[in-house]
Amino acid sequence: MSPTADTDALAQAAAGVDALHTTPRLLALVNETRTHALGPGEVGLAVRNDTSGVLWCLLAGDPSTHTDLDALARAFVWPSYARARAPEAHLAQGDAFADAIHRHAAGGVIVLLSPIEGASACAKAVDLMLDTRSRRPLGASVAPRHIGRVLRDFEDAVARGDATAAHDLLDEAWSTGRLSVVNRSFLQTRELAAQRAWQEVLDHALTHRLSDLDLPRSVEHDLVKAIYWGVLRDALDRGDVASALGAFRDRVQPALGDIFRDHRFVPSAEGRKAWMVRWAAVGGVWPSAVRDEVIAAAATEEERAELNALATHAQFSDSTSEAFARALLSAHEDAAAFALAQAGSDLPLGDRAGVLVQAAVRLDDPARLADAAQAVEAAGGPTEVAAPAALAERIANYPRPAVPVDSWATWLNAIYEDPEWRNAIQVADDQGEAWTESLAHDQDSLVEEAAIVEALAGENALRMVLPRLVRAVIPTGPQRLETLRSRGRILQGLAYAISEDPASGLADLDALADILAALLETGLAPDEFSLMCDQIETVWRRAGGAPRLARWIVDVLSVLTDYPCPSTSRRAALIGALLAPLLTDAGRSKPLIPREAWLEIDDLLEGNELKDLVPESIRQRTERVDDDIRTEFAHLANRNVLIHTLVPAVAERAAAYLKTLVPSARVITDESHVGSTQLREHARNADYIVIASRASKHAATEFIREEASSPISWPSGKGWSSIVDALRSNPSLA
Template structure:
């Protein structure tokens, strides 16, 4: 067969496909697919290992790899094969051979069920026909940076590290963001899906503390520092016997100046880092100590460190902008500058103060103050290289000279498509404003217009951030349920896509958790019912999580819930032949809880008696702050694998129980959407290297059980 040497090498053992023994039709298919690889195009190649069929997807770069992943999902998705996984060095021998065939590109693997081999070949031929007859999707209309960033944060939420890294690679390759911002995305990736040790040791993050960082990046670093150097020194809540000066020196050596201002503190970990940093100062700052005392003194570490600081004098009554800046009281310097008539020297101090703070709101305040100078003074200030460079860096922080005032302003204005920057802007907007009836009406009308107009793409990219802002870590504000229901209705109506559905489900869960009136629940049910009518089987996982939220939440009226579950049952029955074994099992459990039949096929390899007898897990640990979901998951796991011992934990911080669970269980499932970072870090440390920790993200018990079912399938 006339093929390249790389492809010929791929078809040597351990690949069990014998090219010489193939029929003429099959050999022609392999030749055509191999020719695409030689031409630098994305393609597929068949393989066989231990009697099991695989299809390897090969692409020359990350963009082509993303397109191939979408196509493979459409043509070879379950039940034909499993979901595509990205392979690289470190896989089995056949994976290694496939990677060598596309050494600088992307390699995907799809394991095909034995009963679907013929259909897989037919679908590959159909895909090849499409490739040959349709024009290639060119590079003339590249994805905007906002879309790539949205996919990046969506991948973090889905715990898909491969997809998140692919988004970073695309941003770096296409130079969509600066090198510093690419590093910041790397911090987000490791802080969400990696470990504190990886954060410390990653070579790409060397000297990351020397950069002026967004608050979220500082937060990830502070949590890593807490998990590595601070929390392990605690014995229970006893912090007074620890040499915190020594700990402060260790943190400072690793990440110098990590947290240096109260405005950077958004967690206990950041407060601890700030307190330790202040303990190293020759003259601790009054404003910093006062802020820590007022907000974080309940934490034993903060309290112990503050107790050892010498008493500090009050801020001088005649404080000046330059003096405050020299003392490091940068927030106070900006506050004072906002109420004064700036001169050249003070304007320089304002630029330095905002630059040291490094957040979007401070940058915008400083830029506005400089822009308000007299024309001649402003020209003189920016004519100097240092000040001009500082000013430009502050502008770059916000991707412009100004920031939106609130959500309505963002929806109606012409702002950059930067979800990462929007997240910083939104952090400074007053959440209580949603309780104002006029604000809510104006914001919802603006959202309707934005989703229907030219700003639709940018608006869709910002929807997950809008939902995060509405919900906050502590849930919806009392009285905000009505506006949230209206926002949900707008998000799900019309031709909304996957982004709207994912964000809408999160919002619906928070609304039901907060409690809503019968009329509001009827609106939620109507919005979800409209989604069902346009849903395809590829969204089965979304349907499963929606049913989980709907069935096990308290609702004010059973009739809309019963009707919606019945409609979902009808849709799921139509999908039956296209569902994976895991999806079928979860739907059966959900519909059983609702009093409806949805049988699991006896031939399903995941649920069969052979799998039950195989007992892939003897001891399972579950960590989730959603206690009712964890208890339901325990019941379903014990039904699926009788005799399995399931341990639950809901601790907010490290504890002996968490450590014992991590050591003694075969697998520990961590529901990251309902978890505290300190507890997760403790589990990572106790579990040690390997894959004992199974991180899942999603709603309810189904996400926990899905993770175990997929782990069990991979073990075969």
């Protein structure tokens, strides 16, 4: 049957349903459904009168959307307003209406039957259901996901400094109904930290009394960093340690002092300095072991010297007496007590084990609990431990990893030896950031771990950490290219593991894009490139290929066009596969993908054989600027806009585009690595500020935040279209 016949069949059926014409939104959806096949994440509607009522057919663009619609229909429509019916009972093959529906709904159809007298009420219920779905975060409405996967993607967005994605993923997590108010408050702390809004982090901690709660390690570290940037940094930069100590005593210790609970595995120089200041400011005597653990974690010799200098302002003791350890436990300095007992080889084994057991239980740290279990065994069993018998017996049976774990490499070995190790994910959550920081300064090739990664593909523990493991493996620093070449094997193993994950998300796509860029930079053979393309296509299809991921498409196209590819034909095939779901969206009356995204895609494909992958109809459509588009940016008229990114061409293209829409806007671009008098003036005078967090330096970002008097927006992608989108209407994150 021709598309015209399908359109006529659906139109004729809808014309006889009076209730449809009282709900304009449903009528518009029916008309839109008639004109094009649905893409992933899209919903359609077809209606007709039936012998026993009105038939409401909800069409899904893909299976995950069908699942989502089924859950929503149960909640909003039936059984109160309609009955769910088997599609085959009402949509018989050969019927023009039924055949048109099956051709339009790749993901299936949900059929509801309402009585004639209840048709208007059913129409209102369906309208409310679809309106609610449209208001949900796109990630939640396209494919309902397990809360653990949403949180994994959230943590990846925070680690990348992608504040916009973090905000959307937090909304998605909250919409699942599986997130407690307390945990939401923790995630809001992480979101603010992704924006590097340190004063807001501290205000949030005070408002929600976070110091009274058991904090996840990542949240504790965000708060410690916020204290450094918001309270201590200025004085320490001046070399005025006395003022820093005074500021800590006056502004931190009274209300936020209890945030400092665990000094071990602090994954940043700012956090380590804050801990040294804390020990000096609080006063008293501290075990030398805590100082040594923090200094040992220093990333550079320069930082080590700074920490040693700060340590001279605190009082440390080499004593490892039981009395000292018990005093620390009584003061709830559990991490310090554990460090003392672990270093205290002179302590009687029973006393040492007793301190380790009590401190580890309070800290709820799997690594320390495993060490305490070993100490109980060394002491001769629970009866020999100077701790409550029930507690000692419980810790004696605590599960330990198959091998000692102190890095990503040993963690991988541990889950390879024991895939059932129940604390694997928590250990990675607690220590992973510190391992990543350490690996950034290491030139280890990790060749032996590549085979382990491939063998563990599909194991839940590995799947939950894959994105952060990719970030850890891709090196930084002066020896980056040499180290990158040596790590090609493990990067290929990680790409394989990601492609084998049946529940891929945005974090997996970002990780694959990073792997692709790294491998193309070092050189890929044609067959290796083809395999990488296959893996990207697999994950892209699994993620739904939704229009909401257009910014990721732009980022991948930048990689594919910036680096030489060993096979131009395979590159073209990959780009075609990635663009296909977006072409469906372009045919909508109101596309989800903004005009500037298509313009940037066209820019990237300009000048080679790839340009033909964008149909001429789309190119002509995006060349037109209608009043609706100008209205979306009208608030920029006669305003100052500051765009900060380290990629000048991206900023200049965004500025040029904005000037075509709003000629009176004054757009300033900046690519500074650090603050300056000129940047201070720009930040203070700007009405709108955009910081491309994925292409900026923390020093300049911090400087702009301190000097800005206007909202800051954070683009989710690396391209110029993401910068423009961040300025559309009202900035989403201010």
